[in-house]
Amino acid sequence: ILNVEQSPQSLHVQEGDSTNFTCSFPSSNFYALHWYRWETAKSPEALFVMTLNGDEKKKGRISATLNTKEGYSYLYIKGSQPEDSATYLCALYMEYGNKLVFGAGTILRVKS
């Protein structure tokens, strides 16, 4: 069973702080790594899809990197805003079965 770990479990920061969290995985036998943002009572929203070792993606103040050799991905948020408050999920898209395997997520709360 593939275990996708996310840390920390939760994070409370002040508005303007930059923050980052980690997604760890034991295997490189996956096709892609996905990051999702999930606000309370809304649908999980796809942020990034990364496939190659060394991939870096950026959307506004949010960026992500992927290291398949050491088995981790980082998500960075620069200058956190209250609207960034959400649960951030990472998931591995497996080469077989057209399936996503999720981590439990990092809950981010940004105080104004």
Added chain:
Amino acid sequence: DTEVTQTPKHLVMGMTNKKSLKCEQHMGHRAMYWYKQKAKKPPELMFVYSYEKLSINESVPSRFSPECPNSSLLNLHLHALQPEDSALYLCASSQVGYTQYFGPGTRLTVL
């Protein structure tokens, strides 16, 4: 339209009831998914339909019965559920092998 809709938003049912969850998308996606999420746990895949055919059943108990009547609709029929089946049920859709788009979920409580 990048929206996946799910109905109902909330459902409370007894262990002897039969109910259904519905999911709809109009993005032309040919893969649709059901996930189950318990509090503070990762979403767990239950079923995958590809081109309206069931392609993955993750050893889900038979009291959950999926149905894909056409390429836009996905149902999950519920019968004789247990209190431990209380969870958030998420539907998603995608082009096969591409990013999955999720609905907001149905919060199910089994009494």
